[in-house]
Amino acid sequence: MNVLTSIREKISGYKTYIVAVIAILTALVAWSSDTITLTGLVGAIFAAVQTMFIRAGVAKIPAKTIEKADTTPNERAAMKDRY
Numbered sequence: 001m002n003v004l005t006s007i008r009e010k011i012s013g014y015k016t017y018i019v020a021v022i023a024i025l026t027a028l029v030a031w032s033s034d035t036i037t038l039t040g041l042v043g044a045i046f047a048a049v050q051t052m053f054i055r056a057g058v059a060k061i062p063a064k065t066i067e068k069a070d071t072t073p074n075e076r077a078a079m080k081d082r083y
Contacts (some may be wrong), residue, residue, distance in 0.1 A: 016055040020048040 011018065027044035030036045037045070 013059070015053055020052045023048040053058075 024045055027041050031041040
């Protein structure tokens with residue numbers, strides 16, 4: 001069980017990218033065996049890359065921004081000094 005915990009800690013933050021790369025590789029294999037068309041390959045690659053960009057964007061949202069989004073303007077002004 002300790003081994004699984006260490007693996008999870010090492011890939012923390014990279015799971016989405018790993019899955020997207022696997023999706024791209026799967027699409028390439030399917031295209032090379034004529035299971036999908038070139039259009040399908042491009043669509044699969046676009047979807048995987050789009051997933052990576054969305055993940056990177058979500059990771060950049062600081063927790064403070066999320067906390068401030070649920071407050072009124074007066075509460076944000078009062079919190080301004082704390083941050």
